[in-house]
Amino acid sequence: MNIDFELSLPRLSRNNREASSSSLDNNKKEDEMKRAAAKKLIERYFYQLTDGCGNPHCDNKYCASSGDLKPLTPDEAAAQAIQLFSQDARLCERHPNKIARTQANSNIESSLNRQKMNSETITNDLVLSPSGNEESKSRNLLNTSSEYLYLTEQILYDIIEECEANDSYSKLIKTLGKVFCNIDCLACSFLQTETPDIEEKSFDKDTDKVRGLNKEEVRSLEGEKDKDEDSCVEPSKNSLAPVDLPSVRRAFAALFKLKTSIFENALVNALVALAGNLQVQLPTRKDKDNQDDVVNVLLIVFEIPALGSGDFLETGLPAICRASQWLTVSVQAKLAKIWSSPVGRISLRSILENLQQLITLKVIVTQFHRDFYVQDENVITSATRLIKILYFANMLAGTLESPCSAEELAGSIDSLYPIPKSQKAVPHVDPLAYELGINVLNCRKPHLPFEEFYNELLSDAVEMDRDFANYKSELGKFSFMLYPFILTPATKTMGLYFDSRIRMYSERRISVLQAYRGTPSNPYLKLKVRRDHIIDDALVELEMLAMENPNDLKKQLVVEFEGEQGIDEGGVSKEFFQLVVEEIFNPDYGMFVLQKETQVVWFNPTSFESDGQFTLIGIVLGLAIYNNVILSVNFPMVLYRKLMGRRGSFEDLKDCNPVLYNSLKQMLEYTAPDLEDVFMQTFSISYEDVFGSAINHQLKENGDDIQVTQENKFEYVELYADFLLNKQVEKQFHAFYKGFQMVVDESPLELLFRPEEIELLICGSKVFDFDELEKSTEYDGGYSSNSQIIKDFWTIVHLLSDEDKKKLLQFTTGSDRVPIGGLSRLKLVISRNGPDSDRLPTAHTCFNVLLLPEYSSKDKLEDRLMKAISYSKGFGML
The missing domain is CATH 3.30.2160.10 (Hect, E3 ligase catalytic domain)
Known part of the structure; x- marks a missing residue:
């Protein structure tokens, strides 16, 4: 039967005849809108004929829910849908209890067209052709096969019910395999009719018409002239999450009530095939809109409940991760926004746990060696890239404050205290962070604690020297330093350590070259201070260095106390910093004030000290980080946020x-x-x-x-x-910030650490777990963990007060602070220092070595140890 579509839409042809050459573009936009509208209506008629509107009391004879309509084959339903469209037949409103799929018009049609069509689309024929054959057009619009080419919640329920009734699950296995292995089929599954208003968007009246099309609105669109480009965009492109995630979760819940052995192999194999298809297609897809179906696919796949166990974990999930490394930044950003939405964030923790489980498994079972590092394992690196999407989604889902660029504060600082451009490193800007317009400093409280993103086994397996080399490489090699959220602070500290040591060695080489040229310079940053005038001496020398050659601050620090013996291999520097901090942060000194309620120190706004003094204090703080020294300072968190470029706010x-x-x-x-x-x-x-x-x-x-x-x-x-x-x-902090940046401006400090982690880096951990210290301690000179004096030593230590424990740390390591990662990181060595004697214990603080004579009794050991740690400053520590 031939239908004259020109008669069905008379004003369309009249408008085209009357259009002038100057309005061709507007007419083209109108035609695109009419095609989209026609597609939508024909789809709605088709689903009304096949599935019904969902209203059990429906009285529309052209609706399957009325009970008056005989079952139709897909061909028959398609042909009748075209006829009902041309007749302007009654169209039911969608019932809320029905699982609607009309949102998926263009997705379903384009999917089926890619698989079945070799001619023009049905809607082009409808709108632009004067006549056409219903039978051929129906075959173009819909698949003539009885097999399912996509899934909905109801379809899956029906298949499960049918399989249970027949005691045969072949249809379920076949359907899962067919849908989940095909990008187009899976992308058209579980689609929703109306998407939640996740993003605050304003649509003009024309866009609203497209979103809520009915027959009358199609007619009204014919007379509309001046349309925006956006008004032609189909709803699936305007919507943020076309996949109905709650429906997906309900469907998977029903599926996994069955024995997983029934369908697991089929579903896993389908995921592997799907991943293969993604790996082939994704590298060639550069257009943003051309990857929207991939977003739908990944949203559905990552809702699979068993993704973190069994064959899914060993085979299916790794394949999906490998394929996902080709996602464009825009697709990653869309996934992050969806997973941060109220409906998406429900799955954040489970997806994160599945990916962490995969990384942990790969770390355990993979044999790494000198030619194959953890950074070379593709599954681990691709899973880490996916976790980055979750990381930003987690921030978006948390409590955010207004964005603020890192340059906002640095710009005002530079205006007062210019820093030479040659000393400034270009900050790394993550492409996804830039796309989303978010920074970790914007997040006041994440949805999940940031600590849940750490992977300790991975952190222990990463060779940070190799990773740092990859970070510095220009060959595009993978480096975990660009994904610092997954590394523990202790591991990231090693990255900072390698950076500082390489700079120190570089300064030494420069000094050697200068010596050959006849202009020798000291390869170290050497400070000679008097213990009684430590502040005056240190600040004067640092001020001279900062004025003459700030790059000297990048050299390795060597401290010498005037009139005292000892070579500084790290221990003397630790004591130097400890003494400086104790004096300069003393409220009596007047540069900082103590907040009584919290015992934190803050800048004294009415201090008489010059700006240069605060600059030098910033240098001291930077030197402590640069030389891997922990300080006993107690700043509020806002200071570390300000050091990273964020202004203080009410919170x-x-x-x-x-x-x-x-x-x-x-x-x-x-x-x-x-x-x-x-x-x-x-x-x-x-x-x-x-x-x-x-x-x-x-x-x-x-x-x-x-x-x-x-x-x-x-x-x-x-x-x-x-x-x-x-x-x-403002004046005090800007001076302080300038001094701090003079030391750390070229380091990856801001890249690796959040403000909370910088506090941990500077101040150390607040947990004094001496059980960890005992387990990690090594013995030398004839001692072992079974030696009686060692047993007595630990018995005494565990009974000490917290204050005395700090003194012991101070005596043995040169610092009373706990390093990042806990006391196990100290690697204390207790060495036998001769037989019983009246001498006090001594220590090599540079190497964390305690020299302990083999005292004859426990009481004598306790007496000598307490005397040593109580009067240790300037004595007993080498």
């Missing part, structure tokens, strides 16, 4: 001034209209200077006359926090 007050934070938060949470009478606060605050005198400050012009109200209380809180954390100490 930062929680750590450094909790009393004020709680008061301001109480104001923000107060909703009654009498806020002015209750709080009686204006935009004016007061604080005390070093002499205890009150100083008034207006947060904005005429602040004394502006009352804090419900309307402006958020502005008041923001201005208050900004003043305390930024403006009040």
Whole structure:
């Protein structure tokens, strides 16, 4: 039967006849919209005829739910759908209890066309051809085979029910194998009709018409002229997550109620085939919209409950990971946004655990050697790339604050204290972070703790010297330093260590070359200080170095105490930093003030010290990091955020001034209209200077006359926090920051560490687990773990107070802080230092060696040990 479609859409042809050559582009856009609208309506008629609307009381004779319509074959339904479209027949509204699939018009059609069609699409014929044959067009639109080419929740339920009734699961196995091995079939499965409003988008009235098409709206579209390009975009391209994830989860829950042995092999083999298809197609797909089906595929695959166990873990998941390494940045960003949405974040932890399980398995079973490192294992590296998507999704799903570029703060610092461009390293910008417009500093609280992204077995297996070489290589080799979220802080510290040591060796080579040229220079950064004048001596020498040649700060530090013997192999430097910190951060010195509630130190805004003094303190802090020394400082977290380029904000007050934070938060949470009478606060605050005198400050012009109200209380809180954390100490912090950057500006510090990890790097761990220290301690000179004096030693140590334990660490290692990774990282060595004697124990702090005589009794051991650790400064430590 031939149908005159020109009569069905009379105004379409009339508009085309009347269009002038100057409006061809507009007509083309209209034609594209009409094609999309026609596709959508024909699909809706087809599903109405085959599946119904879902309303059990439907009275539409052209709807399968009414009970009046005899079952139709796909060919018959397609032909009748075309006829109903031309007749402007009644179209049911979708019922909420029905699993709708009309959102998938273009996806299903394009998929089936790719597999079955060799002629033009049915919709082009409908809109642009004067006539056509229903039978041929129906074959183009729909697959004539009775096999399923895609899955929905209901289809899977029906197949399972049928298989259980027949006690044969061949149809289920065949369907899973056919759908899950094909990109197009799987991409068209489990699609939703209306996507959740995950992104805040505004659509114009024309776009809304496309999203909610009905027959009348198709007619109204014919008369619309000035359309945006976006109004022609089909709903599947506007939607963020066309896959109905809750439906996928319900479907998989029903499937995995069966014995997995029934379908596991078929599904695993299908995933392997799917991965093969992805590996072939993905490298050639560069267009953003051309990978949307891949997004659907991965969303469905990663919802498989058993993906982290059995053959799925050993075969299926590795294959998918290998294929996913070809994903474009735009597709990665879309996945991150979907997984960060309320419906997507439900699966974040399970997907992360599955990928971590895969990495752990590969680390355990793979034999790594000098020619095959962990960075060469493709499954591990590709799984790590996928975890990066989850990492950013985790931040997006958490508590975020307004974005702020790292240059925003650095720019103002450079204006006051310019740093030569030659000293600045180009910061690494992750492409996915750039695409999403997010930085770890934007995330105040992630959805999952960042610690869940660490993989300890992988971290232990990574050879950081090799990884650092890959990081520096220009050959594009994989480096975990570009994926630092998966490495533990202790492992990342090794990356920082290799960077600093290479720079130190480089400075030594330069010194040797200069010596050959007749201009010798010291290959070390040598400081000679008096113990009683340590601050004055150190600051004067550092100031001279900073002025003459800042690059000398990159040299290895060597400290000498005047009048004392000892070669600095690290231990003397540790003591030097400890003494400097104790004095300079003492509130009596006047450069920093102590917050009584939290015992943290902060810049003294009314300090009499010059900016140069704060610059030199920044240098000291940078040198400690550069020389791998842990300091006993207690800064609030906001300082480390500021060092990474983020200005302090209201939430930062929680750590450094909790009393004020709680008061301001109480104001923000107060909703009654009498806020002015209750709080009686204006935009004016007061604080005390070093002499205890009150100083008034207006947060904005005429602040004394502006009352804090419900309307402006958020502005008041923001201005208050900004003043305390930024403006009040702007000069002091900028000077401090300049000194810090003079040492670490070229290091990968900001790349590797989050603010919390930088605090751990500088201050060490707060957990004093001496059981770990005992397990990791080695023995020399005739001692062993079974020696009686060693048993007595550990019995005494475990009974010490925390303060005495710190003294013991100070005595044996030169620092009373616990390094990142715990006390097991210290590698303490206890060596026999002769037979019983009255001598006190001594220590080589450079090498963490305790020289312990073999005392005749436990009491004598305790007496000599306590005396040694109590009076150790400048004595007993070499």
